[in-house]
Amino acid sequence: MNRLVCMLPPMTITETRQRILNTAAALFSERGYELVGINELIEKSDVAKATFYQHFRSKEKLCAEWLRQESREMCDSGKALLASPVPPEEKVAMKFDGLRDYLKGSDFRGCPFSNTATVVLADNEVREVVRGFKASVRQFWHELAGEIRPDAAEAARLGDELFLLFSGAVTEAQNLKEIWPVETAKSAGLTLCTRKTNT
Amino acid sequence: MNRLVCMLPPMTITETRQRILNTAAALFSERGYELVGINELIEKSDVAKATFYQHFRSKEKLCAEWLRQESREMCDSGKALLASPVPPEEKVAMKFDGLRDYLKGSDFRGCPFSNTATVVLADNEVREVVRGFKASVRQFWHELAGEIRPDAAEAARLGDELFLLFSGAVTEAQNLKEIWPVETAKSAGLTLCTRKTNT
Amino acid sequence: MNRLVCMLPPMTITETRQRILNTAAALFSERGYELVGINELIEKSDVAKATFYQHFRSKEKLCAEWLRQESREMCDSGKALLASPVPPEEKVAMKFDGLRDYLKGSDFRGCPFSNTATVVLADNEVREVVRGFKASVRQFWHELAGEIRPDAAEAARLGDELFLLFSGAVTEAQNLKEIWPVETAKSAGLTLCTRKTNT
Amino acid sequence: MNRLVCMLPPMTITETRQRILNTAAALFSERGYELVGINELIEKSDVAKATFYQHFRSKEKLCAEWLRQESREMCDSGKALLASPVPPEEKVAMKFDGLRDYLKGSDFRGCPFSNTATVVLADNEVREVVRGFKASVRQFWHELAGEIRPDAAEAARLGDELFLLFSGAVTEAQNLKEIWPVETAKSAGLTLCTRKTNT
DNA sequence: TATGAATGAGTGTTCATTCAT
């Protein structure tokens, strides 16, 4: 923020843009895409209306951009977790524990991607972003499952199971405003990890 | 209400109200609560605006009523399934198969309850309906699991796991517009049912 | 309601009508003509909508009827005051004291006639009722002034002055939600009564 | 605002806002707050709906603004009258003559402040504006009375009497659609001014 | 006479977006 020492570039070029994105991140994740109006968004970003529309062609494009940013951050943290030197089962546990903390900290608002996909029309760009994100989350679970099951097919299957348990936990924790789905999913997931491959 | 003997005529008593509810069911489940305007709702119901508001005090109340009706139907079919003379594992399979058909038939719109809860504010009546519905779905799975596991604690656990798998399948089938989550959840669920209770 | 035993007159004929009028009196005088809806009026009167419209052709007609009833009561009490065996100056004082009590008891809502005339269009029947009422109030003051001034012209003048002071007191007590205008008008009126006719 | 030197161009800055205010002044004073709809107001102002709401947050705020503007103008003309080099009794006469002309020119619509206060709820911002206006009108009469009566208490009393006579004249001229209340109040007021202070 | 379901024109307000500068 303060770069008093840096003598060179004014560089404010995309600063405004980022300020808008930050506001969007805060408001969209707090109340959801459709309950946030463009006016509030602009006001809280402290930009002029037309300035906003110079950076983002529409509310929808802004939303897509926000989700792409979220997606990048999530993927990075996923990769970091995969790269960390702990046993895979513990990574599974850590993932669910991270979810628990996230939901508690966000008043159980649920998954920004799923939530947003629900309220935009079918042909929307946002939908594509959501699909891409979900695909990479699934990929994360597949890779993690690969560390547990040597066999590729079994890994894929375990990965999908964990993916669905995770998603179900998010959905129902949001609906019920309770934390037990996360705990239950975690323990079920761990069971699936350690079970004999007797299928 | 009960006119078992009276065979003929009026029958129009609450016809209008039901017509509105039917329109609401169609539009809300197709596009979601917030993407359907009261004007379209009224027009498609072929009633006057004031007539609508004589039957439902607000759009929100209408939505709550719609979900209550859905809830009743879902619970009935759940009870019917539980009462049917087939092995419990097959009931599990049937439940997932039913989901598959439902999602395919509804263009993967997902769960009306979860979807609606996402777009209404926290203190909303709709939220209470959703929580009630989710609680009864969970109860369904607990009862079904009770037919498989004699031990109550194990039944509860299995029920919750199936509940979450089911929910995750709905969520991700909706996000991805693909059917595999349902199939995967089904097979994972069946595995959980048949595994040795080795936990 | 149930008068199974009472054999004689049904007599309910205008009972309903009067119940509506009473409700109207309560609501109109409390909140004013335009802030009271026909629905609330009907509901609080505990009649069916069409029943209401059988007794009063419109909200406006009901209002006119209400004001006529009020007018009759006011005139009666005016006549009673005039007929009472007290000195005329004391009658003047009593009239203003009565106003003070009325305003305090009605949360300073002001004059129902003036208030209503303000919110109806020019050619309205209500306007005629208001004019008639005001004329009879003016007549009251003229008669009272006649008890003080033997000369007709002087009586008329004093009557009009008292009429206007009274009206000004009502108006400004309503605007300011304070009682002083009534007290001031009373004392000014009494002064006018007792002054030497030196004009 | 002050561009005494700049003789030319833009001048459009708050033009729209003022156009709306002018329309409001015309319609509200002609028919009253509640008989004027926002739609007509907007149409007659020749602006888009949203433009209106960018300038005034609500119909009520617009009304308050209109009354504030009226209040300013009235106070200015009151101060001008007080400052004019004529005997105080003549100022009193001029004030009533001004009222006569105003009422004749406005089809006896009465006082915009009193009229509006009648039709808004108790806690309304408009009510505060009305009270402020009435207080400053009373102040005007007190100052004018001060030019006639050297004693402060007597001046206050005379001022209040004139205030109430004036208000009563407005009210009843409005109710009766006749001009005599103004003439009568004028002559009564002048009598009060010239009488011996014999109280 | 009494009912209550039905009416349609109206209410005030907010939406995401574009324009001239």
Add this chain to the structure above:
DNA sequence: CATGAATGAACACTCATTCAT
């Protein structure tokens, strides 16, 4: 690159009244 006034279609909802029974 930034501004903010202007847009018009849509929003959810209420009004006084009439109709078939």
